[in-house]
Amino acid sequence: MSKKEKYVMLYLIDRCIDCKACMVACKAQWSVPEDHFRTHVDEKFDIVDEINRESRMYFLPSQCNHCDDPPCVHVCPTKASHKRDDGIVYIDRGRCIGCKYCIVSCPYDARFFNEELGVAEKCTFCLPRIKEGFEPACVHTCLSRTRIFGDINDPESEVSQVLKEAIKRKDKIWKLREDLGTEPNIYYIKS
C-alpha cells in the first residue's frame, strides 16, 4: 500500500533573484484582492566575512508553511481552517466566519483578511491545480527554478531527490521559526 502524499516546497534561495513573478502569478491565478499577496519575497543581508566586512544580499521567498502543528487550525472556532491528509492546510470558505483569530495566530504572517468575501485567505499550494497534475502557479512561473514542489513521501519525486542532494552536499537547510514547534513544511536551502 503506497503512502499518502505529503506536499512540501523547497526554496533554493541561491537562485532567487527577487523578480517577484511568483507573487503576481499567484495573484492572477486566485484573483487575490486589493494589494494583498499570498506569497512574498524579501531582501536579507548575510555577513559572509566578518573580518573583511563582506556581506551578501540574498532573497527569501515565503508563504504559508502548511505546518504539521498549525496554530491557525487550533484556534479556528468553526473548523474552517483544517489540515488535510495530503498535508495542505486549507480554509473552507463556507465555514469561515471572518473572526481573524487565525490571522493573528500565524507566526509567519501568512494569512490576510479578504474584505470583499469576509474570510481569511492564504496560499493553498494551488490545490485545484495540483490535483489536475499542474505545478503551483508560483513554481510554474519562476524563471530561476528557485521553487521545487512535490510529494516528500515519494522518494522518486523531485523534492525528495533535490533534498537528498542538498543534504549530501552539506548545504545549509532550515525552516522558519522551528523553535515555535509549528513543524513547517517549507525547506530553505542555501549552499
Next chain:
Amino acid sequence: NNSEKRNKSREYGLKKIHTWCEMCFWGCGVTALKRNGKVFKLEGQEKCPNNYGKLCAKGNAGVYQLYDPDRLKSPMIRTGERGSGKFKEVSWEEAYNYIAEKVKKISDYYGSKSLALIAHGSGEHAFISLLEALGSHNIAIPAYSQCMGSREIGWWLTYGMGFTGHEYGDGEHSKCMMFLGRNILEALQVGEAKKVIDGLSKGAKLIYVDPRYSKTAAKADYWLQIKPGTDLALLLGMINFIIENKLYNEDFVKKYCYGFDELKKEVKQYTLEWTSRETEIPAKQIAEVCYELAKAAPQCFIHPGRRLTRYGNDTQTVRAIGILNALFGNWGMPGGFYVPVAMKIKTPHMYELEEEHGKHKFERVDGAGEKYKLAPKNLGRENGLFEAILTGKPYPIKGLFVYGTNFFEHYPDNKVAKKIANSLDLLVTCEIYMTETALYSDVILPESTYLERWDPITIQADKYPFIQYREPASVKLFNTKGAWEIASELAKTMNLKIKYKTVQEYNKEFLKTIGISEDVLKRDGCYVFPVKKGMYPQAEGKELKFRTMSRKIELYSKFLDRLGFDPIPKYTKAPNPAPDEFRLLFGRMSYHTHARTQNNRWLLALHNFDVKLWIHPKRAAQLGITDGAKVRIRKGDKVSDELTAYVTDLIHPECIFIPHGFGRFSKFMKYAYEMKGASDAEFCSNGVDPISGAAAFHNGFVKVERV
C-alpha cells in the same frame, strides 16, 4: 459526480490563446487563459526560446493592464491648450479627417519631408509604412539614440555586426561571465536571465562592475564597485594586463584578429596601478578577474552592454569590450558568444507602395548617415530629430507621429519636450494610456493592447530561430484599434498610394512559404526551426568570417582611422561633479519597464508604492538625511517630487541612483501620478557620443535635499 468534477476541473471551460508579451520588448511567448469571456491569467509558452514557459512579474501583470480603467477608451482631439488635458472624444473618422487635413496643410506648405515619426513596439512598421507612403524618411526608433546605439556601433566596428534586440552571450554554458553595468538579473528579460542563472547554478563565476550593488551584484563572485565614468579605464587596464601576462589566446588572435601589435603598444600605458587608481578598484581584484576569465576561456564572455547612453565615450567603451572578448577567442564558442542562425526565408510584405516618392532626394534632419556617418538610416537618431525640430534646421519639422513611446520621459528636460510639442503644427500619439506625450498631443489614437489585437507573425534569428504567432485573447474592451488597422484606414483617408494586406492574409502567406500549418501555431504559439548547428561556428570547425574592412576582428579599427577617430580606444575622463553635487545614475527595477508600467497597481504593490533614492551614508550625513527620510533632487530651480532615501554604502559616494519611470505629471495615469518620485529625464545630461551619435545621460550633476 460528473458535474462536480466539471465545475472543479481547471481545464473546464478554459480557453487558451497564444500571443507574445508586450510588457517589455523581449517578447516572451504567452498563453492567455480565458474563462467566461475574461482573460484571468497569462502563462509562458513552454516551447518558446525567449522564455521556455516562464513569465516575469510584468508579464504576469499584463492582465491588470488589459483591464486598467485608466486606459484610453476612444480617439480624442485636443480642445484646450497643449497639456491642459482638455480633449473631446471623437469618432475614428473625425480623428482621421483631422489628421489628413493637417498633414495636407503641412505637406503643401513645407513639403512632406516636414513629417516625422518616432516609434517603438510591434506596430512600428505600420506607422513607418504610413510615413513612407507620405514621402518622408524622417523616422527614428528611439532605441538607437536613447539606448543601444553606441553598443551597436562599437561592436559593429569590431566584429562587423551588431546585436539588435538580443545579445548573444551564451550564459547557460558559460564558466565565467562579466557585466559592466548590464544589470542582467534585475533589468531582466526572462530567457536570458534564466540562462545566466542556469549557468551560475552549474558553477559559473560572475563578475559584475557597477558603482551600485544591484541584484546582479548579489549573485556575483566579484563585485567591482567602480568609480562612475571609468569603465573604459578598467577595460583598457584589463586588456593590458592580459596581454602582458600572456593570458590571451595567441592562436585565435593570430588567425582572426587585426591590429594586435598596435593594440599592445597603445595599451601599455594602462598599468595595473594606474587602472586601480583611476577606477578605485583594488589592483588585486582587477588581476583576479582577469585570471578568472582566462581560466574559463573560451567559455567566458564580457557582456557588450545594452543601454550604453552613459558618459559620451560609450562607442569606444564597447570597442574595448569587443577587443577584450576577442583576446579570449570566444566568438562562436559554447559559453562564449553564439552566432544567431537566421532562416533564409522570403517573407511576404504587409504593404506595397504603389509609387516611389523620391524620398531619397532630400536630406534627413537627424544626421543619421551624414553628420554621424555610422548612425544607421533605418534606425535614425531621435536626439538629432528633436534638435532639428527645436532649431528648425536644416528645415522645419511640423508634423510628428508618436507610436508606443513617451518622449517626455526619455528625452532630457520637460521644458524642452514641451517646446518640441508646441513648435509642431500636428502631434499625433498612438498609445494605450494618456501619457505625458499624449497629454501634449493634438490627436490621440488609442491602440488596443497586445491582448486585444492581431499582429503579423514575427521571426527571430537566434541560437534556435523561431517564429511567434499572435491572435487577440480578448475582445476589444474599448473603442480601440490595432496599429495596422489604424495605418491602413488612415492611409485610405489620406488617399495614399499604398496597399495593405490584413494580418490574417499575411500570416497565411508566411506560413505557406515555410510550410507550417496554422494549427501548429494555434496549438503552441510559436514554432522553432529544427536547427542543429551553425550557432557555434568556431567549435564546429568553420572558418570565421567578419564583415570588417580587414575581414578579421578589428582590434585596430580601420574604419575609425579613416573617419578620423582613435582606431584603438584611448581613455577619456568623464566630467566630475562638484563636491556638493552627485552624479545622477538611473536604471531599472525588476518590476517595471521603462516608463510604461508605472500605472500598474499589481506591480506598484510589489515595491510597496515606494520610490527609493540610493545615497552613500557619508554624503547623507552631510545633508542630514537618514534612512527612510523623504528627499528630493534639485538642479538649479528645478526640483523633483519626493523620494524615500535609501542610505547605504552599496552605492558609490559620488553618485545617487533612482529607478527610471517615476516623477510623472499626467494625472490621467492615476497611480503613476500618485507615486511621485523623480524623472531622470529632467535631471540627466544630454551629451552625444561623437562616433555613434547616440545620447549620453550619466553626466548629469544634481543636489539632494531633505523635503
